[in-house]
Amino acid sequence: MAVPQHPASVLGLDLGRVHTRATLFGIAEGKYRVLGSETAHTTLGRDLHLGKGVGEALKALQTGCEHPFLKESGGLILPHDRLGRGVDRVALTTSAGPRLNVTLLGLSGTGSLNAASALVDGLPLKSVTALGIADLVDETWAIETLMKTRPEIVVLAGGEDAGAEDPIRRWIEVLRTACRLMPSSHQPVIIYAGNPRLETLAKRRLEPVGKLQVVPNILPAYGEYDLVPAQMALEEEILRQWKSALPGLSGLCDLAKDLNGVTCRAVDRMVRYLGQSKRLDSADLAISGILAVDLGGQYTTVSGSLGGLAGSVVLDKFLDVDDALWERASQDVYKWTGEGVTQEAADQFLCNYALVPTFVPETQVELSLSQAFARFRLRQAVERFAKNYPWFDFRADRGLRGHFEPIIISGAVLANAPNPGGLLLALLDGLQPWGITTFVLDRHHLLPLLGKIGEAEPLLAVQVLASSAFDNLATVITATADLPQEKLALTVHVETESGKVYEVDVHQGSLRRLVIPTGEEAVLELEPHQRVDIGFGGPGQGGRLKVTGGSMGVVIDARGRPVQPPDRTEERVERQREWLRTLGVEHD
């Protein structure tokens, strides 16, 4: 029997709405590594072809690494030739397309419709209507609503396994009638994800009137979600529609053969995998999770996994003009800006920022405004995540409980921030984690590609994850208590690998940084005040912690939860600058 050959090199393409990234994975010193990664602007729009942006990224990538893989004509050498030029496989992830409209049909708002909302929120989809059991009282209205909203996809959920059947039967009939009244070109794709006892009925009644996919129940038991099979079916449909809408995507997907998919799904897969391996590796019984946050040019994506449960949310970067959150966004940007700007200036920034998606901050003020907006995006995404997944314990008034380590960060706003201190502060303010965690930067947006490549080449994903392709930004220890300001909250004894020994007192309300050079190990002996919780099992519980230095070393956040910037502008600016100074960001 032939032993399957591992590819010598794999080209990863990640096509975002704003940027196209090309990454070359290959073998160095016997292990898979990132050989190079380059970015170009995505050539998206009328009369443009996605292949052009990919071509530019590839040219830059070939120039930057010593591995030729392009023909003189610009085409890809696939697979590699006798001289070792070329690549053996291509993987592609994309988030460049528009959201598709979805209608949700289910039973209760707290049950199947909630699960269906979580399903839709985790993908680039837009829920245009959600109809529940109460809407079946007026079937005429329900049919009219389905016709008027003209969804591209209908998700029919409801009825736990062996649960309610009658309302689902009625929804099947309502949907069947609505589809028969729609023009054939506009009949939606139907995903049946409800009570499995009615699958046969769903097939018999709905297959003749639309493109039907039957997937396992998304709510097999109350409070228990099983979203992955439905997500896979929806991903397939999203990709199918994007291929016909985005010139060039179809050809690029053909290059990638079966290794292509929607970016957020690939990240989700990777986060599930990491969460799973963490569970298996974990020696202690404490539940620890993984969080991945991407602040992209089009979407804000959060994927998380904790104790065998996982989920994700994908939100638009910019709000619609009629979005109820607009005012909050404006106030948040104003309140979190470490510059003395007016509310109007914050509003002006928010309005115009949305008009030029490629915008990069040119001045300190713009940088501060864009990082303030990043805080809003983070907060908005984790709030939605918590709404969809009860196991994710985030509340605006107390921050993110639960142990998530690492928190992996990607997206141009964060990964290309000019100083790591400003970036870390935005992350701490936006997510407000508890306990001990590590922030890791995914500068080249590798996570989705590894998620996709891992489907065929798990060894590559595992070896790249263990390499230095990801940057350790900082280990953060959050000390939370209801102590008076400036009271001693925590004492830290530090012993570094290079032999330095010192002690640091951390007071309530403060932020402290321990400089531990990147890659250097240190042992911290943590002694919290009896009312202070640092994530070692409760208030007053301390212990030893071995850390590896990242670009920001170790940061101790004793500012309390929630972190609230002062109301008065001068105080607020001064406080922000003080925090930034602590994190090594000097102001002009």
Add this chain to the structure above:
Amino acid sequence: MLVDVYQAGLVKEIRRERRLNLPGKVLVNEGQQLEPSDAIAEAELTDQIYMVDIASSLGVEMLDVKHFLVRQPGEMLYEDDVIAQVEGAIPRLVRTPRPGKFAALHQGRAVLQVGCETIQVQAGMYGLVQSIIPEFGATLVTSGLLLQGVWGNGRMGVGELHILDGSWLAPVDAGMLSEVEGGQVVAAGQCLDAEVLDYLAEREIAGLIVESLAPGMMSEAALLPFPVVALQGFGSLPPAPFILELLKPHAGLMICVHAAGFDRLAGERPEAILSLPDGFEGGAMAHRMLLDVGQRVRVFSGEKLGQVGEVTALGDELVTFTSGQRLPAAIVRLGDGLQITVPQQNLVILG
């Protein structure tokens, strides 16, 4: 670097596709001259149905209803038409209470299509039908002045161009509005006072082309009954004198405002088109183009936000800006002669 293009000038051939997003009927012919309000294509979508409960009326099982139908799905029915009946000594009948198309049977009930929404796509400009897109619409062509903006409220309108010259020097105030008449399209520089919008709405103008609006006015402008196109964006941004110079010779002529939302994928931008007889050479530009020396650009960041200038050089080296970002830069000479360095990706081309 590839950047967005906004056209602002005379264009020899302005070609626009107007199409339905579902198949329908095309109402125009190739070579036909159109007015902005002319419908190009339309489609009908059922949006109202009426259910006649046959099973209950006849006292039969839901699944048996089909055996008692005297009219079949697909037929047009008039009021009081018999749709189903049970024969016998005492026959029972079901009549349609209102006219409509018998579309389907739903759970023992007849579904009548009784109302249709007609979806139309209008020309939105003066122009000639250059080609037909079967079932969906047509491509129109004209020549004239084209002004594209960054934001629009989704509406469409046409009217006589009325220019508020003074608003290129100071924001629009009540004094500048005394000569505005209903049905006009008003062109202005800065508009920072929400009351101005209320006043213009009261006057029932046909459209507003404005360089910039105050940020707080975006939500109000989105709800106005007339089309609004913001050329630059939001805030106290300096109006570009060349826009005023472009508009001035055409005051009093009819101008169409098509304030579509910005759609990067479709290449659609909110815009105003003033059709003029051919006789100039300006070409239509792509929606995104490579930045180059000599192009007219608008600056979208820094202290000179909103200013217009000309690219004099594109640097080979990355430049570190005060934000700390190292980026490809362009040197731009502004209208007053000042040369500034700007991140290339914060520029848009003004064609």
